[in-house]
Amino acid sequence: MKADVGAPLAPSGASPFLRVPAFGRKIGGAAEFVLIPALAIAVSLVLFGIFVALFRKNPLDLYFYMYQGAFGTWFSWQNTLTRAAPLILTALCTALPAQLGMVIIGGEGALLIGALCATSAALALQAAPPLFVQVAMACAGMIGGGLWIMLSGALRHYRGVNETISSLLLVYIALAILNHLVEGPMRDPTSLNKPSTREIGAVNMIGTIPGTDVHWGFAFGIIAAVLAYILIYHTVFGFAARVAGGNIRAAKVVGLGVGKLILITCFLAGAAAGLAGMMEVAAVQGRTNANLAAGYGFSGILVAFLARQNPLAVIPVAILLGGIGASGGLLQRRLGLPDASVLVLQGTIFVVVLASDALYGRVGFLQRKAS
C-alpha cells in the first residue's frame, strides 16, 4: 500500500536549505558559489573574534592559533585531514538524499551499523588473506549502512513516514544494537572495563596514506565524493533524482520510478556512512565498541548543509571543519578558552552560511551576463 502519491517530498520553495545549486552547470554563475560561502565564513570569523574579545582575549591571537593549529604546519595539516576523513563520508549520507528533497540526519546510525557489519565480517574471516578481509569488511560495512538508511527511504516511500524523524530514531536503535552486541554476544571476555568485540587483528588493519599519517578513509572519502558528484550531475540517474527532488509530481507524470530512485539513493547514502564506520574500525579502533559513537554522523549533517548538499563542495567544507576541530585544542591550551567555544564558532558559521543563502542571485556583478 503506497502512501498518498500526491504528497510532495519537499514542498517546492518551502525550505531554502534544500535548494540544490547546479554547481558546474553554468560556469558563469559558479563565482557566487565560491565567493558567497567564503564571505560567510569571513563574517563568522569576525563575529567569533568579537565573541572572544568579550572574554578579554586578543582576536589576533585567536586567528593566529586557529591558522597554526589547522594549517600552519605539516603536522597541523595531517591533524586536519585525519579529522576531515570520516566527515566527508558521513556528509554524503545527508547530501545524496537531499538531491531528492529528503532530509536524512541518521548518518551516525549507518556508521555504527557499518562498523558492526565490518567487524563481524573480519571476525568471521580470520583465516583469509588480509586484502580479502579488508574488501569483505568494506562491502559488509557499505551493505549494512546502506540497508540501514534504505529502511528510512522505504518507510518514507511506502508508508509516508517522515524520513528525518525515522533516520534520527534509527540512530538510537543502532546504538542500542551496538551496545547490546558489544556488551553481550560479541563481547571479548578480556575487555573487562571497556566492553568491546574481539580485535580484527593487526594484519587486517588498513594503514595510512604513504608519507602521511592520514588513514585511507580520507582518500576513499574523496573518491566517494567525486563519484557522487558524477552520479548526480552527469548521469541520467542523477538527473532523474534532481527532477524528482524539484517536483515529485512532475517526475511521476513523466514516468520516473520515484520509489526506485529513493531506495537506491538512500542505499548509496547509507553505504557512504557505513564505509566511514568500516574505516573507523579498520584504520583506527581495530574493533567495535562504544567509542565509535563519536558524533561523526552528526557533524556530517553540518558539513552537508554548509556544502549546500553539493558532493564536491563537501570535501573543502569537511577539511574546514576538520581544521576547526584540529585548532580547537590549541585554542584551549593557549588561550584558555573552553571546548564549547569551538561549538560557538561552528554554530556561527552554520547560521551565517544559511543566512547567506539569501544573497544567491541578488549580487549583480556575480551573475552571468546574458549572452
Place this chain on the structure above:
Amino acid sequence: MTFDKISRRRVLQGTAAVAAATALPLRQAAASDTTVGFIYVGSRDDYGYNQAHAAGAAALKSMPGIKVVEEEKVPETDAVEKTMESMINLDGATLLFPTSFGYYNPHMIKMAMKFPKLRFEHCGGLWTDKDPKNAGSYFGYIDEAQHVSGIVAGHMTKSGKLGFVAAKPIPQVLRNINAFTMGAKLANPKATLQVIFTGDWSMPVKEAEATNALIDQGVDVVTCHVDGPKTVVENAARRGAMVGGYHVNQAVLAPKAYLTGAEWNWEVLYPRFVKMFTAGETIPNFYRGGLKEQLVKVSPYGPMVSEAARKHADEVKAALMAGTYVIFKGPVVDNKGKTVIAAGVSRGQTDAELEKMDYLVDGVIGATS
C-alpha cells in the same frame, strides 16, 4: 585587546606570506621546563571524574619549572592521538596523562610506540609486559573509600534502603557497588541497595530519572558511579534524600544532604609522578594504591552524620590505612545465592580476581545484565 603583540603579528603576516606547508617552530616552553599534558574526556568542571584529574593537574602548576597544558572533551577516537601529538609537537610536552579509560588501547599505546622517548601515563588501564615500556597505568582502590562511605550510609538510613546510580555493569563499577553495600551491611545488616544502570558514563537525564525512581521506592541515601555526579547529588538533595559523593567532594552542591563520599586524590599522586619524572627516576609501569598510599580519600563527614557512624567509619578507615583490613573476605555470597568468595579466602586489593568482578553481592537488588 593588547598592543604588545607586534612580534606575533609579524609572525602571522610572515606565515601567511610563505607557503602554507612551511613548518614554523611553535614550541613555547623553554628547554629547561618540563611540559606536562593532560587530556580529559569531559569538561574540567563536571564535579566528577574529569574535575578530579584537573585538580591533580592544578596541583602541578605551583611546581617550579613545570608547565601544564590541558585539553577537555576529547573523544576516545583518533582525535586523542592527534591531541597527544599536538601537545608533543606544538607544546613540547614530554609527559602525558590521557586520563580517560578508552584512551589507552589502541590510542595511547600507538603514541607511546611512536614517541619512545616520551612518557605516557594512563588512569585505569591495565599495563602488561606486552605494552611499551614508556607507557604506564595507575589507578586507585577507590572501593576502600566507597566501603567507608557505605558504613556511614548504613548508619544514617532510616528506611534501610540505599540507592546506587551506576553507569555500566563493568568490574570497576561492580566493585564499588559491592564494597559500598558490604560497608552498609556492617552498620545495618538488614540494609538493601537498589542499583540502576544508566548504560553510559554521562547521561544526565537518565541519571536524574534513576535518582527519582530510587527515592520514589523509599530509598533515603543515594550514591553513584557516573562521570559527573552533579545531577544525582543535586536531585537527591532536592528530594530530601541523603547522598554519598563520588570522584570529588560534592558537599558544596548539597551541604545539608552530603554525608561523605569517595574521592580521588590525584593532587597527591601527580606531583609524586612529576617529581620522579624530573629526577630521572622511572615511574613504575603499573601503579596502584588505596587510602594507605593516598591515591583515594574519604570526604569530610557532613554535620548531620551521627557520632556512632563517625566512630565506626573512622575505625574501618584506620584499619584500611594500616593495611590490616580486607573488604572482600570470604564467605561472600552474591545476590543469586551463589558463593563467590569461599570461606577462608581473603581477596586483598592487589588480587587480580577482583579486576574481573562480575557479580553483585547479597543485599544488592539489581542484575548485571
